[in-house]
Amino acid sequence: MSAVTLQEIADLVAERLRVPLAEMRGVGRDPGRNAETRRVRDARDVVVILAWRHTGARMTQIIVFFGLSTCSPTYRRLSDVIERAEGWLNGNPDLAHAVEEIEQQIDALHERRLALRDRKVVRV
Numbered sequence: 001m002s003a004v005t006l007q008e009i010a011d012l013v014a015e016r017l018r019v020p021l022a023e024m025r026g027v028g029r030d031p032g033r034n035a036e037t038r039r040v041r042d043a044r045d046v047v048v049i050l051a052w053r054h055t056g057a058r059m060t061q062i063i064v065f066f067g068l069s070t071c072s073p074t075y076r077r078l079s080d081v082i083e084r085a086e087g088w089l090n091g092n093p094d095l096a097h098a099v100e101e102i103e104q105q106i107d108a109l110h111e112r113r114l115a116l117r118d119r120k121v122v123r124v
Contacts, residue, residue: 003113004106006051006065012102013050019043025067042092046099048078049085054106 024044089096
C-alpha cells in the first residue's frame with residue numbers, strides 16, 4: 001500500500017484530467033450519453049482504479065468519498081470498473097498515458113513520504 005490518500009489521488013486526477021472533484025462527485029447514474037458526462041465519469045473511474053491500487057481504501061470508503069449511494073448496483077459498477085481497468089485503459093491510449101503519469105506522481109509522493117519518515121526515525 002502507498003502512503004498516499006484517496007483525497008490526494010483524487011486531487012492528482014482532477015488536476016491532470018482537468019475535471020474538478022466537485023464534478024466527479026456530481027455525476028450520477030446517467031450512463032453518459034454526452035461527451036462531457038463521459039469525461040467526468042472516466043475521471044471518477046480513474047480515481048476509483050488508482051485508489052484501489054494505491055491505498056488501503058475499501059470499496060465502501062471510495063463510494064462514500066464520491067457521495068454515491070452505497071446500494072449494491074453502485075458497488076457492482078465500481079467493482080466492474082476495477083476488474084475491467086486494463087482492457088478499458090488499453091482501449092483509451094490517451095487516458096492510459098495520463099494514468100501512467102498520475103501513477104508516477106503517486107509513486108514520487110509515496111517515496112517522499114517514506115524518505116521523510118525514515119529521516120524522522122533515524123533522528124529519534
